[in-house]
Amino acid sequence: MLERGIDIRECFGPNTIRSRDWRTIWSVKDRLPHGSQYRSALAMDRELAEQVLAAEQAEAELDLYEVETDPAGPTPEGYTIDSYLLLSIIDALQGVQAAVIAAAGGDPPRITPMPRPVTAVDIVRDAQRDESMQGLIDQFTGSTWEDE
DSSP, X not given: OGGGTOOGGGTSSOTTTOOSOTHHHHHHHTTSOTTSHHHHHHHTOHHHHHHXXXXXHXXXXXXXXXXXXXXXXXXXXXXXXXXXXXXXXXXXXXXXXXXXXHHTTSOXXXXXXXXXXXXXXXXHHHHXXXXXXXXXXXXXXXXXXXXX
């Protein structure tokens, strides 16, 4: 926290010596880097992991028949030029692997690029394009019994 210019002692203690609110730490903790000691401690906390799995199972039981509308791709948080370059290298290596297999006379695997971050603009743009295409399809096809 000192690296970010925040002294924890300023957030706790009596009001007379406290110059910051404890909510400062609460808001900063979510913005800590993924390799920080805090995030590492969270990832290795067995009790927290059991609670997360129990919550996921309870949610899965409730949403058994609902279609997920959230994007499947990662969020832009933490996506840097390093991440972009590493994903590009992985995609290129998949292409080389497919080329080597094809050159040896085998059936090459289908190349699927690694998922890139998805923003809200991308989601809205895709939804508008889907609605536009569905409207075009509806113009050329008659209404079906499912629509009525």
